[in-house]
Amino acid sequence: RKLYPKLVQDVQLMIKELENVTVLWEELWLSTLQDLHTDVTRRINLLKEEAARIAGNVTLSHSEKNKINASKYSAMMAPIIVALERRLDSTSRKPETPHEIWFNEAYMGQIKSAISNFKTPPASAAALGDVWRQFDTLAASLASYQRKSSVSLREVAPQLALVSSFDVPMPGLEKQTTLSESEDALATTPLGIVTIASFSEQVVILSTKTKPKKLVILGSDGQTYTYLLKGREDLRLDARIMQLLRAINGFLRSSRVTRAQSLGIRYYSVTPISGRAGLIQWVDNVVSIYSVFKSWQTRFQLAQQSALGTGSTKSSVPTPVPRPSDMFYGKIIPALKEKGIRRVISRRDWPHEVKRKVLLDLMKEAPKEILHQELWCASEGFKAFSTKIKRCFIINGLVPLFLHHFAYNCNKFYVFGSVAAMSMVGHILGLGDRHLDNILLDFCTGDIVHIDYNVCFDKGQRLKIPEIVPFRLTQTIEAALGLTGVEGTFRTNCEAVLGVLKKNKDIILMLLEVFVWDPLVEWTRGDFHDDAAIFGEERRGMELAVSLSLFASRVQELRVPLQYVS
Known part of the structure; x- marks a missing residue:
């Protein structure tokens, strides 16, 4: 910080803005709704079967049947509600970009209304099929919007769009550590390093599941450099692997036999910017x-x-x-x-x-x-x-x-x-x-x-x-x-x-x-999961709570017949 205060400031700004671009709010919500859809459908079918069975219980009154069905609905849908509320919390902060302001105005009211309605148990078993309908409509609208192949950088990262000169070195370029050996040079700026001059106005959105973004950056040397901005994955493991492949390539080139056969590994640079995102060098002609x-x-x-x-x-x-x-x-x-x-x-x-x-x-x-x-x-x-x-x-x-x-x-x-x-x-x-x-x-x-x-x-x-x-x-x-x-x-x-x-x-x-x-690289873990999802011990605990709640409902359902027998 003391030697290069502007460099540190520029790096912090760049990381903050790129994290906003990595996964847009509409992408977060569409991914969450799509991931939950199958689970919700399964739970609704189970609730319909339970409702049909309870309807055939002649010992229960109409109000008791409704109460039991409502209790089972609340228990079965508890994990879904938690996931929705977590996603709502992650997108409820104050909007920082024009794109987030637009999303907040266009969708946040619909989302809150849908969650509120989903929390309320349906009045009858026939209405179970409608509890997720608002989210299906919302997902269809988000999917239609996401067919766009690009977005303006001014909309998603306005501060990056205004950049005219950064002290940040171009990510992934090798042999950029040359510094003057004199102590005086350490107090100024790095020498011979290609830095970021500006960002391209258009950000291309790829159509794959995680919606990675293609960025074009203009370097201080006048050349353009293309990167893939990928989110929802921990790329620190990939970065370590690239370092290992680079070393192995050196071994292959130093051997007379493998060098004569032109044996080598094609690798690319990976620059993590956080625990959930990073810049990957774009490989052309492949x-x-x-x-x-x-x-x-x-x-x-x-x-x-x-x-x-x-x-x-x-x-x-x-x-x-x-x-x-x-x-x-x-x-x-x-x-x-x-x-x-x-x-x-x-x-x-x-x-x-x-x-x-x-x-x-x-x-x-x-x-x-x-x-x-x-x-x-x-x-x-x-x-x-x-x-x-x-x-x-x-x-x-x-x-x-x-x-x-x-x-x-x-x-x-x-x-x-x-x-x-x-x-x-x-x-x-x-x-x-x-x-x-x-x-x-x-x-x-x-x-x-x-x-x-x-x-x-x-x-x-x-x-x-x-x-x-x-x-x-x-x-x-x-x-x-x-x-x-x-x-x-x-x-x-x-x-x-x-x-x-x-x-x-x-x-x-x-x-x-x-x-x-290295504690930063958890290579034994599965794929990265976002903060709205429920996994591992937490998921098992919630499913146990659901089972106990359903058991309590079943006891309440059998209470009247047992009293009659006794």
Whole structure:
């Protein structure tokens, strides 16, 4: 503070404003209502069953039945009311931005009215279906508003929009610690550091579940830097993992064998700004493998419709492609029914032969050459190679084919190294949750980029459905490795990477000790949950209170028949 008072002030302002942008109030409320909807529906159905049973009790008067139903309603809905009131408290502070003022005026009255009505037990069992209707209407309105793809920075962080020069260093840039060795320089400002000059006016809102924001920042060097502002997650673990990957990359580059094979890991910077948010460096020119699969699905569906003459006209709405979960359940449920098994049983109890048959059927439906073909089509991006080789080959008929084949092999060469290196490192780290949205591919270089390191150190083995594979190497990825598949170059690269990791195991273990002793990184915990949710011991305590209250209601319900018998 004494050396750089403006720097400290600017950092505090930036963190405060970015936290306001991270999760907007309408996003908090929509997420809360969507999370509660299924639980509320289940509780309403249970209350309807209880009300129907109580209605058949001839020993109770009408007023006693209403009293018992009201008591059960209050008990069953107590956890829901607590969650709603906590969310209300978190959004009831004085609005600090124009966007919060707008939300307060547009929705806060509706929210308070809906909570008040929800607390009041319905007059009859027939009205149980209407207790959540106000929240459904509210959620629909919020969802409609959130279809916006961007928001003005002046609306959500007005003080950041006014920034013309910050002393804050650009997040995530390496080698920015150069200071003059003289003591006089310590009393002034850091030298040679790229700082934040200003923020882009428009903040892009991505359409994924957590609604991360894409920020563009102008640096003091005149360059623009793009970041993903992600909230509702503790990114301190990701930041530690990136430091570890950076060190492992250094080991791979210092080894003659791995350096000759260009083996390395593609990583990115992660800068936590709080325990629930952070800035992630935006990686350009990459697409998720799921996007590649979905593009193939769309093309395949259009080709089928065209062949059958049932293609959509320009004015009609295109048929959406099925989601992977829909495809899976579309096959597993009929297969279970054939075996006389109901879907409601635990997934762990599903027969292995049924799951294996469904897996093989799904594998047959998706061609394994998807990535292979995409890499081939993207190989013409090697313009530098083309220019050099054209000078050596003059025959027009052979030049394009040779260049294309050469570029593809170069691309495939990097895929070999990238997949091998990250597979081995991911196995050592116990990295899980490797679904296709968490694996990105750079078609220009062939690099594999892994994102979301929230499930690591074998935490995936403790999930409800344990992850038991060491790394992802499905048929699609294996086919992209070429004719030799997992043998040949891929196996050699894996062995080389493991050799380097084993050689430097003492340093790696020392770096991993940080995860054991650092209290800031709770890697054993599950995904981050917001302050309105109820989990763990608190949830079990509330459910116990609900059970006791329902038991008391049942005793009251049976009191009259017992007195009559006695």
